[in-house]
Amino acid sequence: MKTRSLIIIIFLFIFSPxxxxxxxxxxxxxxxxxxxFKETRCLVCQSQTIYDSNSEMATDLKLYIIEQIIAGKSxxxxxxxxxxxxxxxxxxxxxFSQSNYFLWFGPFIILLLGAIMMLRYILKNNE
Amino acid sequence: xxxxxxxxxxxxxxxxxFLIFLFQLLNKDVKKLSSALIEKPVPEFEMQTLYSDITLLxxxxxxxxxxxxxxxxxxxxxPCRAEHEILMxxxxxxxxxxxxxxxxxxxxxxxxFIDNLGNPFKKIGVDKNGRSSMxxxxxxxxxxxxxxxxxxxxxxxxxxxxxxLENVILPILAKLL
Numbered sequence: 233m234k235t236r237s238l239i240i241i242i243f244l245f246i247f248s249p250x251x252x253x254x255x256x257x258x259x260x261x262x263x264x265x266x267x268x269f270k271e272t273r274c275l276v277c278q279s280q281t282i283y284d285s286n287s288e289m290a291t292d293l294k295l296y297i298i299e300q301i302i303a304g305k306s307x308x309x310x311x312x313x314x315x316x317x318x319x320x321x322x323x324x325x326x327x328f329s330q331s332n333y334f335l336w337f338g339p340f341i342i343l344l345l346g347a348i349m350m351l352r353y354i355l356k357n358n359e
Numbered sequence: 360x361x362x363x364x365x366x367x368x369x370x371x372x373x374x375x376x377f378l379i380f381l382f383q384l385l386n387k388d389v390k391k392l393s394s395a396l397i398e399k400p401v402p403e404f405e406m407q408t409l410y411s412d413i414t415l416l417x418x419x420x421x422x423x424x425x426x427x428x429x430x431x432x433x434x435x436x437x438p439c440r441a442e443h444e445i446l447m448x449x450x451x452x453x454x455x456x457x458x459x460x461x462x463x464x465x466x467x468x469x470x471x472f473i474d475n476l477g478n479p480f481k482k483i484g485v486d487k488n489g490r491s492s493m494x495x496x497x498x499x500x501x502x503x504x505x506x507x508x509x510x511x512x513x514x515x516x517x518x519x520x521x522x523x524l525e526n527v528i529l530p531i532l533a534k535l536l
Contacts, residue, residue: 292489
């Protein structure tokens with residue numbers, strides 16, 4: 233029984249990369265794929281990227297991205313398609329859109345307010 | 360003197376703003392993401408059907424129905440089995456067309472599933488490798504979409520329970536039918 237499970241494990245290790253092996257990528261395409269994998273959220277394991285995840289959904293998305301790269305799509309086009317299908321949440325970096333302005337500018341606004349207050353306090357004390 | 364007092368309250372205001380955001384997050388069920396397709400047209404897709412190699416299921420089929428319900432299922436998906444009874448009930452509603460997308464399944468198992476539990480669907484599309492369902496943003500089955508005149512109205516993730524049928528699905532359908 234032990235040997236059997238060991239054989240199964242070895243087989244799994246040998247054959248798991250098969251799905252990717254048939255798709256040959258150039259070095260440049262490969263680095264682009266990795267970049268996109270790290271930018272795509274795995275929706276079934278939400279705090280992980282598909283780069284870090286081995287879930288079925290992540291594997292599907294990786295294959296999809298590789299296919300799109302081979303088909304000659306740009307990173308921007310691929311990301312756009314993913315957002316169209318799954319929503320903005322699929323990307324790790326939130327888009328720079330109107331609904332996200334507070335998210336992007338909020339910390340700077342608060343920092344600015346703090347700086348103004350500090351300045352006023354210092355100026356007053358100097359007087 | 361008054362101006363200084365306002366300054367003292369700013370940290371409190373900032374903390375309050377953050378608390379509002381925090382409570383919004385806590386109230387949201389992050390497991391259930393809303394679909395990017397809501398209020399958008401039915402995505403372009405085309406797949407072979409379970410019962411015939413010649414006929415296809417595509418966006419035109421779904422757009423041709425006044426009110427359509429698209430359910431993504433598989434024979435290996437245990438919640439789908441539980442949900443099937445609900446789909447059988449829904450199939451009795453006049454004016455509502457049910458379409459199935461058979462997700463990453465073996466044909467023989469899918470056929471057995473329908474033979475045993477009944478066929479609520481007008482047409483069943485087959486998505487063998489899960490690729491065609493990507494345009495629907497499918498990431499965990501069962502998933503159900505309600506479509507009105509070619510526009511996606513609602514997405515339900517997970518099996519439809521009886522109470523969800525009564526309190527969510529039927530009220531939406533009642534408005535559309």
